[in-house]
Amino acid sequence: MAKFSVTDRVHDKYVVLYVNGYINNLGGEKIDERCSYYLKKGIKNFIINFERTELINSVGISILIGVIEKVLQVKGTLYFTNANRVSKEIFRMLELSKFAKIYDTEEQAVAHLLKKS
Amino acid sequence: METTNQFFPMLPESEFFDRDREVEYIVRMGLNTVHARTRSAILFGSRGIGKSEVLKRSYHRLFWEQDDIVPIYYNVSAECLFVPDFVRNYLAEFLRQYLAFKHKEDYGAFHHTLSLRRLVDLARDFGENWLATLITQCEESLAERDYLNALKSAILAPYYVAHHNDCRLYVIIDEFQRVKDLRTDIGPFHVLGLYQQVVQSRRCPHLFSGSSRKLIEGIVGGSTSLADLERLELQEFEHHDALQMFEQLCERFQVPYKKEFLVDFIEQIGGNPLYIRNIVHQAQKQQVALMSIRSCQTIYAEEVIAGHTHFYWTALLKNQIRDPLRRKHALGLFHTVTVAPQLKFSLDYLAHRLSRSTEEVHAILDDLEQLGIVDFDFGQVAVAEDAIMRDCFLVLYETEVKGMQRDRVASDVIKRKLKDMARFQRRRERSGIEKKLEQILNSFDCQQIPQILLSYQDFSEQYGTSGSDITLDEIRKHPRTMTLPQVVGTSKEIVPLDVTPSTETYHNPFVFTSYAFKSGLYSSGNEVVWLVELLESASPVTSVEVEDFQAKCLRLQKHFGRVGLVKWIVGKDTFSEESLELIQNYNMYASNLVQLELIGECLSTAEKVPFRQYAAEAAPETEAPVTELREVTEFNLTLPIVADAELVAANAIGQIAKNADFDEQAIGQMKMAIIEACINAIEYSPNKEKKIRLRFITKPDSVEVWVENEGPPLELGPVGEPAIAQKVIDPNKRGWGIKLIKSLMDDVEFDMLEHGTRLRMVKLKHPPEQQATSSEATEGETL
Numbered sequence: 092m093a094k095f096s097v098t099d100r101v102h103d104k105y106v107v108l109y110v111n112g113y114i115n116n117l118g119g120e121k122i123d124e125r126c127s128y129y130l131k132k133g134i135k136n137f138i139i140n141f142e143r144t145e146l147i148n149s150v151g152i153s154i155l156i157g158v159i160e161k162v163l164q165v166k167g168t169l170y171f172t173n174a175n176r177v178s179k180e181i182f183r184m185l186e187l188s189k190f191a192k193i194y195d196t197e198e199q200a201v202a203h204l205l206k207k208s
Numbered sequence: 209m210e211t212t213n214q215f216f217p218m219l220p221e222s223e224f225f226d227r228d229r230e231v232e233y234i235v236r237m238g239l240n241t242v243h244a245r246t247r248s249a250i251l252f253g254s255r256g257i258g259k260s261e262v263l264k265r266s267y268h269r270l271f272w273e274q275d276d277i278v279p280i281y282y283n284v285s286a287e288c289l290f291v292p293d294f295v296r297n298y299l300a301e302f303l304r305q306y307l308a309f310k311h312k313e314d315y316g317a318f319h320h321t322l323s324l325r326r327l328v329d330l331a332r333d334f335g336e337n338w339l340a341t342l343i344t345q346c347e348e349s350l351a352e353r354d355y356l357n358a359l360k361s362a363i364l365a366p367y368y369v370a371h372h373n374d375c376r377l378y379v380i381i382d383e384f385q386r387v388k389d390l391r392t393d394i395g396p397f398h399v400l401g402l403y404q405q406v407v408q409s410r411r412c413p414h415l416f417s418g419s420s421r422k423l424i425e426g427i428v429g430g431s432t433s434l435a436d437l438e439r440l441e442l443q444e445f446e447h448h449d450a451l452q453m454f455e456q457l458c459e460r461f462q463v464p465y466k467k468e469f470l471v472d473f474i475e476q477i478g479g480n481p482l483y484i485r486n487i488v489h490q491a492q493k494q495q496v497a498l499m500s501i502r503s504c505q506t507i508y509a510e511e512v513i514a515g516h517t518h519f520y521w522t523a524l525l526k527n528q529i530r531d532p533l534r535r536k537h538a539l540g541l542f543h544t545v546t547v548a549p550q551l552k553f554s555l556d557y558l559a560h561r562l563s564r565s566t567e568e569v570h571a572i573l574d575d576l577e578q579l580g581i582v583d584f585d586f587g588q589v590a591v592a593e594d595a596i597m598r599d600c601f602l603v604l605y606e607t608e609v610k611g612m613q614r615d616r617v618a619s620d621v622i623k624r625k626l627k628d629m630a631r632f633q634r635r636r637e638r639s640g641i642e643k644k645l646e647q648i649l650n651s652f653d654c655q656q657i658p659q660i661l662l663s664y665q666d667f668s669e670q671y672g673t674s675g676s677d678i679t680l681d682e683i684r685k686h687p688r689t690m691t692l693p694q695v696v697g698t699s700k701e702i703v704p705l706d707v708t709p710s711t712e713t714y715h716n717p718f719v720f721t722s723y724a725f726k727s728g729l730y731s732s733g734n735e736v737v738w739l740v741e742l743l744e745s746a747s748p749v750t751s752v753e754v755e756d757f758q759a760k761c762l763r764l765q766k767h768f769g770r771v772g773l774v775k776w777i778v779g780k781d782t783f784s785e786e787s788l789e790l791i792q793n794y795n796m797y798a799s800n801l802v803q804l805e806l807i808g809e810c811l812s813t814a815e816k817v818p819f820r821q822y823a824a825e826a827a828p829e830t831e832a833p834v835t836e837l838r839e840v841t842e843f844n845l846t847l848p849i850v851a852d853a854e855l856v857a858a859n860a861i862g863q864i865a866k867n868a869d870f871d872e873q874a875i876g877q878m879k880m881a882i883i884e885a886c887i888n889a890i891e892y893s894p895n896k897e898k899k900i901r902l903r904f905i906t907k908p909d910s911v912e913v914w915v916e917n918e919g920p921p922l923e924l925g926p927v928g929e930p931a932i933a934q935k936v937i938d939p940n941k942r943g944w945g946i947k948l949i950k951s952l953m954d955d956v957e958f959d960m961l962e963h964g965t966r967l968r969m970v971k972l973k974h975p976p977e978q979q980a981t982s983s984e985a986t987e988g989e990t991l
Contacts, residue, residue, distance in 0.1 A: 113855060145876075146858060148883050149948055153941035160936050177876035177952075184951050185944055186932040 097121045101129070105136035105204055107197060114147040119154025126158050135167030138200045139191075142173035152185060159190045168192070168207070170200035215271065215305065216264045216281065222460055223485060225453040226445060227262050233440075234266035234415065236960055238378035241277050244410035245958055246378070250428070252421040253442035254594060255580050256482030256520070259417050262442065263380050270378060271309060278309045278377040280366060284386040286527035291355045291392050295362040299343050300324040302365055303331060306377075310334070338372055339365075355392050363402050370411035377412035385418040385578055388427055403428050407437065419580030445479030447471075453481060457488040464497035469504050472629055476508070477596045486516040501629045502622075509621040512599040513607075513614060521600040528575050537564065538572045539605040545582065545589050546598055553589045641801065645742055645778060648808050649722045652695040652738075656844060656901075657810045658686040662776065662797035665788050678802070680809045691844050693724035693736050719760055726842070736772040739764060749779035749798075751786035758794050778804055847886065847900040849893055854886035857902055861913065868906045870973060877952040878971050882913060884945040885967050889917035892965060909973045910954075918964040 095112035106129045162169045169191040194200040240246040270279035288297045308318040331340040349358035366377045390397045458465045477483045490511045529535045559566040573584040583590045606612045720740040741757040776797040791798045847853040858879040865875045889900045903914040955970040
């Protein structure tokens, strides 16, 4: 399995984080680190694209919940996109979808975000 | 353990040996009821093996050491098999123990002599009006001769209480097989099906105990109930423990002894603690030292003719068969099946031999089976392997049926036993290696060992021809391991399982035969026989010897039909090159004594389990088509505690499930679940030296995964699941693992082991309620 990495695409209203690999504690912390970095820069909206992530564990999920908390504190918005079926099932089952919008594609999430703003 | 405050008489502490782990296990089962983790179970084992003592001690601890689970212990008495008596007695005991537990400060007030009526009044005094009414209704059903309703209400009383009062109970029923003999004034009363509801309850699981697993399963009945049952077998003491008990008792009761004669005694009577205790008491009573063969056999004869063991079996027989004439027929039948040379007998043969109808013989066999002294199955009869019991019944036959004088019988017993003793002494002198090999074979119990220990070729290539310097730690570094089967018996007498009564045993003094089951799963598809040749000559094993062994195996093969055969040749030191070539061609295992010693060390350091445990069976074996049984495949994986070890397990289950034709989503769910299971196991392992053991069992419709780790037991915490709204603001955001596992798999169970935790989870190919909505997320949902 590929080493975990996060790349990002920055827009003035939002940031897209492309996560690649297994989201465990290390992977989760990298996502958290990138979000914190952009939050400090004043960006409040985040799209996390899970297209290249097959597996996610409960420690990774707990860190994602930490990210949710931080985004909620600044009244920002969080989108999860391109997740595989099982990951989507988990987001739903653990009710992360109450706080992060789930879209099948990044484009759909961007469209929603721009329309909202 | 305190011996005061006892509800039931128990053995003094000084006479209770080596069953602490078993007591602990049952106490844990009781305690786990609080988390609804305990399944109902059956505990079986030979008579006198100590089941009741273990159960009473477990009950005693559950009663005094905690306040959450109400323990109930009931011993089905042979005196209370008339349905109204049983119902009243059971309810009285239940009510008495329930009230005493709830009001421990006054437990002395709930003594045995209280009538049911008085107990009902007490229940009302303590505000248990609902329970009092339930019992009154039972009484009314009895008065109306509505026995079915009365019995059902009594059996379900703990279940109703658990649900009505929102509490947990753990119900232990001892001598459970006796309920098969429940009767009313118009005849036998069948309880089949009445226990199904309590068996499936996690609020008041039951532990049914008795001497016959088959009978208990027959009473509990129904494939659904059987599938839920955990099965525990209490076994005889191992030789070493039995000897220790024997010595300690001799010292306590000041019976002089010579150790070598105690060893022979154990060979003779086995590791049954009741018999050991009785022999010592008899020696003390007669003031005879166990210092000579003659004195030992005199004590033995006295014990089987007029000692506690004699009275124990006589009382059981009289309780079971009250009619003296029928009892004589039973003794005649037992004599026939014990002294005749064949091992199994058909019903027709016995009917003919005893000049009785097959129905009559059948009924007597039922009685003897309930006593736990014969096994009657598929129309054939086999006598339990219990020498002292056999002698007790033969003595009864000779005195009560044949009318022989006691002195003459005693003299015969002593004569016979003296011959046996001589045989035991010869056996004691036999080759130590042979004994070691037999011990090793008998200790095969699904352990994993490095494969190199069964391949002399690999072993000698790596460590030289003798390999005598190698240590167990080095051997354990070998990556390739193999899982041994669970051996149920080793002998030199080949008894094919489909033998007909006319077929004599096939005696082969040069080959050990171990009957075993792969994965410890007792089904015909898993049956395997190990044929083992021991060559004690100092010179290298030759090709002629290998050819000779192969020829023996071929001759034996026809006796075992479709059963898988494993061939293993054990030489003293080295093997010739030609012999190794043949060993490879014939697909044999080969080891020398150094390897054998290492195998012994490997097995002796494996964790001991308190009971021999049996996998729950999804359905009675006879109902499952053979082809399905053969589709069960097992994989084992041992993971070190290193970063991302869980991904190795996820990849393994991915491939296994793919091979088993699971769909992509199910495979993804299993991968996620196994990752969580491994993370838990890793977190609860005390150090990085430990390993996580995984077992994958694929069946036609499911995949079962076991994840086992050593360390403190997993704490599942109070009932309830993490809530996202709380977690978002809570500094501790973890705690999702168990919820994930339970949601992604179809059946999940945690077993708290003595030194760790075992998680068992099952994924079905076609779950009963597949959620149609679970697979697709709608666009932009914020669920």
